[in-house]
């Protein structure tokens with residue numbers, strides 16, 4: 001084994017005894033610049049000579065496009081181009097999981113808001129006029145908005161080529177559910193519904209495409225995966241990937257939404273730039289953003305589960321229906337995630353889970369923090385409360401009897417061999433919140449204000465589902481003056497992966513201050529690092545950074561040991577100095593060591609490629625290796641419900657996280673708080689409303705309400721269980737999505753406790769709560 | 778039409794369309810980057826600037842309405858003691874994630890401090906910041922940062 005073996009390097013740092021920078025509240029390097037407007041976002045790069053792109057959107061949920069007339073628009077002075085599907089030089093196909101989606105509508109439109117044409121003009125107002133002058137003739141077609149109806153009808157087909165409105169199916173079958181139910185003493189069966197959610201990243205989608213002199217195109221854009229963005233844009237343009245460069249500057253929030261929409265915005269701006277030869281800029285208005293970009297899926301979940309008298313789960317039988325809207329997009333992956341997580345983080349010997357992603361004529365579903373998991377955890381955790389009640393057990397005691405631990409097998413029959421801290425997290429947070437006392441005490445409330453306390457426990461597989469390949473990489477080089485530059489494809493969208501975690505990793509390994517480390521992020525000039533999604537930026541994205549930096553450290557430790565005449569094992573890197581642990585007076589300054597390295601021919605650059613080892617997964621039975629590890633999250637929520645107005649107030653929230661090493665507690669806290677509040681918004685107020693034609697009727701921030709500073713509960717200090725993950729950097733698993741996932745379940749269970757009646761659908765708006773109270777009387 | 782106002786301490790004279798909003802004038806013509814575009818309907822607060830000392834959504838102000846006014850943004854305000862304290866506190870408390878909302882919060886919080894130098898309660902702060910949205914932080918650290926800066930300034 002060479003000293004640069006990635007497994008050996010990961011292992012060495014997993015078990016490092018003393019860490020100097022990692023695990024500390026190190027201030028992120030981008031904070032000050034952001035506060036004073038010096039951190040540039042896409043629109044900040046807008047060039048004076050750029051053309052403006054505006055989009056012509058479909059007014060119909062389902063219609064055939066008969067003809068376009070663009071002459072009037074082109075006659076407007078200042079309009080430079082009108083682009084429709086036929087003008088696309090490359091391939092008009094941007095479907096992510098299935099080849100079902102054009103960049104610009106072709107032949108048909110499938111939802112209100114689908115992009116039909118682009119108008120490119122000298123200024124924004126002219127582009128806007130151009131949009132109004134483009135005439136498109138449609139023949140309206142019958143349409144479907146309800147997934148339950150759509151999945152059973154074949155007379156109206158949203159995608160004829162598929163022959164059904166079911167875009168995708170998934171399945172997990174373990175053991176024998178009939179036997180499991182026969183062994184059950186209590187059985188609970190329910191239907192749950194969850195709704196769409198919009199990301200409302202405060203920076204709307206934007207891209208600036210700039211043609212350069214060599215026939216290449218550079219796209220500055222707000223996206224979550226530069227390499228994928230490049231691949232999609234180059235495919236649409238019909239150019240080799242190497243002719244397109246992506247720069248992702250600071251991103252004003254993503255939450256998954258820009259993983260789906262980012263590449264499409266980039267491709268549209270690139271198309272305008274390519275066809276006009278001029279820099280072209282496209283930025284969505286908020287209304288456009290809400291109308292067009294993919295949403296968190298709406299779900300219908302039928303859930304039956306059974307347990308025996310001894311408090312053990314025996315079987316679950318689950319049917320998951322995702323409203324995937326007009327296109328599949330990432331729907332199949334979202335559905336897979338929901339399917340394999342359907343049990344919640346519990347041992348279930350017998351399981352049957354079936355998933356269906358169903359087309360409807362609405363804005364399509366896509367990635368959103370939690371990726372299919374918040375909905376299914378809401379259903380699973382509601383069932384857990386109901387089973388506990390029937391068994392006469394406390395909800396947390398019942399969960400603890402079934403909770404996953406090391407050695408458990410999941411519903412895909414994957415054996416969890418390490419890093420399962422959920423039981424400990426649940427026990428600790430129950431104690432911290434004074435759960436058992438409050439659970440009893442609040443049950444006695446009878447007045448106008450009823451208190452309730454509820455728990456949501458969730459698990460979330462790290463990396464891509466099943467055997468889908470996943471890797472990390474980074475390029476790290478030490479400059480002559482001893483400063484360090486690192487390149488990663490991970491973007492900075494608020495989570496701080498490249499501006500805190502990656503900086504800390506390098507600072508830790510090379511013993512230099514964070515201010516000497518520059519991480520260049522979000523660029524296709526870096527090796528493909530995968531997407532900044534799935535809670536992977538700091539963790540999986542950090543693996544490549546760690547390995548590259550560790551390689552450099554090994555080389556330099558060897559060189560220093562030769563210079564100082566000691567063994568490489570005793571070499572330490574700290575505060576800009578490299579020295580012997582045994583005798584700190586034996587040292588060489590970092591800067592001098594770098595000079596020595598240059599004169600002695602020691603390479604000062606390295607890449608950190610790492611391919612995550614995975615097992616086999618049988619897609620037909622849904623059995624096998626699902627994820628290299630899981631992160632776990634528990635949220636206990638305390639609520640107060642006003643039974644006269646139906647208003648739910650979340651008073652307190654106790655988070656507990658088992659996500660391996662906490663690289664930066666303050667930043668992790670920020671992720672947990674932000675996700676908890678986004679989840680609270682989803683559970684209580686956020687609601688996308690569709691009219692009878694599938695048009696979003698509330699595409700603005702007055703009618704689509706998100707939490708303000710007034711809605712924030714008291715969020716307690718998180719409890720961390722550092723259940724190290726053997727392939728994570730220092731054992732980190734991933735955090736970004738986690739606190740959102742159990743939040744709807746936690747709030748719904750607390751409200752159910754307060755009202756002594758079961759919540760089965762969200763959001764818990766005052767109207768719905770009053771309705772619930774009425775129907776329970 | 779010609780409009781003149783004081784931007785960050787300097788007089789500017791600029792030719793604008795009568796229906797142009799201050800946000801566009803600042804961002805697109807005058808190169809002010811701290812003022813962000815989030816909704817263009819007065820709903821999110823990322824475009825907040827001070828106009829004659831009061832926080833306004835610059836997307837809701839027609840540039841001609843700013844004629845003769847004094848406009849201040851964080852680029853300039855960062856020199857003030859209160860703003861320094863706010864920024865420092867935001868940075869230290871981890872109140873900045875994507876940062877898209879941050880300048881707007883800083884400007885609004887500064888105006889709050891200015892309007893009521895002493896004795897701001899937590900409720901005052903919540904009330905003052907209610908019109909600024911943040912989708913990343915969950916607000917907890919923002920609230921802590923502002924209150925901490927207040928304490929800092931009072932001592």
Ligand code: FES
Nearest residue numbers: 815816817822836
């Ligand atoms: S952009 Fe002005 S309030 Fe949102």
Ligand code: FES
Nearest residue numbers: 875878911912913
């Ligand atoms: S930090 Fe991203 S919106 Fe506030």
